[in-house]
Amino acid sequence: MNSSKIAAIDLFCGIGGLTHGLERSGIEVVAGFDIDGSCKYAYEKNNSARFFEGDVRKLKGEELNALYPENSIKVLAGCAPCQPFSTGAKLRDVKPKDEKEPLQAFARLVRESLPDIVTMENVTNLRNRPVFKSFLNTLKRNGYRVWYDIVFAPNYGVPQQRRRLVLLASRLGEISLVPPTHSRFEYQTVLQYIGSLEKIEAGGRSSSDPAHKARNLSATNRNRIRMSRPNGTWKEWDKELVSSCHVRKSGHTYKSVYGRMGWDAPSPTITTEFFNYGSGRFGHPEQDRALSLREGALLQTFPPDYEFVPEGEDVFFESAGRWIGNAVPVKLAENIGASIMKSVQEAASTKPIP
Numbered sequence: 508m509n510s511s512k513i514a515a516i517d518l519f520c521g522i523g524g525l526t527h528g529l530e531r532s533g534i535e536v537v538a539g540f541d542i543d544g545s546c547k548y549a550y551e552k553n554n555s556a557r558f559f560e561g562d563v564r565k566l567k568g569e570e571l572n573a574l575y576p577e578n579s580i581k582v583l584a585g586c587a588p589c590q591p592f593s594t595g596a597k598l599r600d601v602k603p604k605d606e607k608e609p610l611q612a613f614a615r616l617v618r619e620s621l622p623d624i625v626t627m628e629n630v631t632n633l634r635n636r637p638v639f640k641s642f643l644n645t646l647k648r649n650g651y652r653v654w655y656d657i658v659f660a661p662n663y664g665v666p667q668q669r670r671r672l673v674l675l676a677s678r679l680g681e682i683s684l685v686p687p688t689h690s691r692f693e694y695q696t697v698l699q700y701i702g703s704l705e706k707i708e709a710g711g712r713s714s715s716d717p718a719h720k721a722r723n724l725s726a727t728n729r730n731r732i733r734m735s736r737p738n739g740t741w742k743e744w745d746k747e748l749v750s751s752c753h754v755r756k757s758g759h760t761y762k763s764v765y766g767r768m769g770w771d772a773p774s775p776t777i778t779t780e781f782f783n784y785g786s787g788r789f790g791h792p793e794q795d796r797a798l799s800l801r802e803g804a805l806l807q808t809f810p811p812d813y814e815f816v817p818e819g820e821d822v823f824f825e826s827a828g829r830w831i832g833n834a835v836p837v838k839l840a841e842n843i844g845a846s847i848m849k850s851v852q853e854a855a856s857t858k859p860i861p
């Protein structure tokens with residue numbers, strides 16, 4: 508086991524946030540599977556792994572096992588979608604009753620392929636759902652030691668207040684997420700990650716980076732953002748700019764909507780709609796516009812040169828927003844990879860192969 512290489516397969520791989528982080532930690536990712544073929548270009552361009560377009564629910568364990576290099580330590584990673592689903596034509600065919608199926612398919616693939624290590628990332632409220640309990644039972648029945656917790660991404664150097672359920676399981680020995688790399692005094696900020704980007708206007712685009720483009724704003728929204736201060740709320744605007752949805756609600760739930768984020772702290776969670784000024788506190792701290800696609804990707808800790816589409820093609824807001832907002836932040840994924848490496852090394856040192 509000492510000299511075996513660690514190889515991973517990424518189920519529901521998207522454009523590769525999780526894969527990229529695992530690769531950075533030294534794990535060889537051999538394949539990613541996703542039903543959305545539009546992810547292929549970015550996935551393969553920025554990673555060494557191969558992309559397979561397909562429905563994970565139809566995959567067989569033996570197909571996965573055929574992809575791992577001989578004698579490798581096998582990691583099965585995945586970030587099953589949490590709701591059905593987004594905009595791709597094939598995804599529209601998935602019915603609400605199918606909601607649990609991606610995670611059930613993941614559990615079945617664990618049973619069929621018995622990887623050495625399993626890791627999963629998902630939304631926090633999955634923790635209380637029966638489908639998660641059943642996933643845990645599958646792992647325990649098959650001899651895995653399991654660790655899971657709600658993880659706050661700034662603790663791992665991500666400049667974004669994202670909370671996610673992270674699970675690690677191993678048949679080789681103990682496993683858990685490495686301790687936080689950043690204390691709250693060391694949290695990475697919006698300024699550190701997007702402060703030096705070229706200035707662009709709402710509706711504008713950088714000439715050097717096709718992904719540094721910001722959605723246009725209506726005249727009302729231009730006025731709203733001009734009146735917004737970082738971390739402020741719509742309650743500070745002139746009355747005529749406040750919309751009926753703001754007035755109806757107490758403001759408790761919706762106070763961030765049409766807000767500007769601040770420079771000096773991690774950003775709000777980057778959702779699939781982060782390029783939309785009205786969908787959250789997604790206003791740029793200084794410029795009168797929503798975040799650009801590149802800014803969202805940087806706050807998800809994708810490297811600045813992560814490519815989304817072939818040269819000369821347009822990057823579209825809806826698809827890129829979905830790819831970026833759905834991703835596991837690369838730095839969090841890198842720490843998941845580091846945790847796997849550490850656990851494998853510890854297992855190798857306590858149980859040397861005769």
Ligand SMILES: C[S@@+](CC[C@H](N)C(=O)[O-])C[C@H]1O[C@@H](n2cnc3c(N)ncnc32)[C@H](O)[C@@H]1O
Nearest residue numbers: 519520521523524525541542543562563834835
């Ligand atoms: C949360 S995203 C994964 C993000 C990815 N792990 C990353 O870090 O970039 C979930 C992905 O599951 C894909 N998906 C949904 N249903 C699927 C299915 N039945 N088979 C394969 N992929 C599926 C979606 O297209 C989406 O890309």
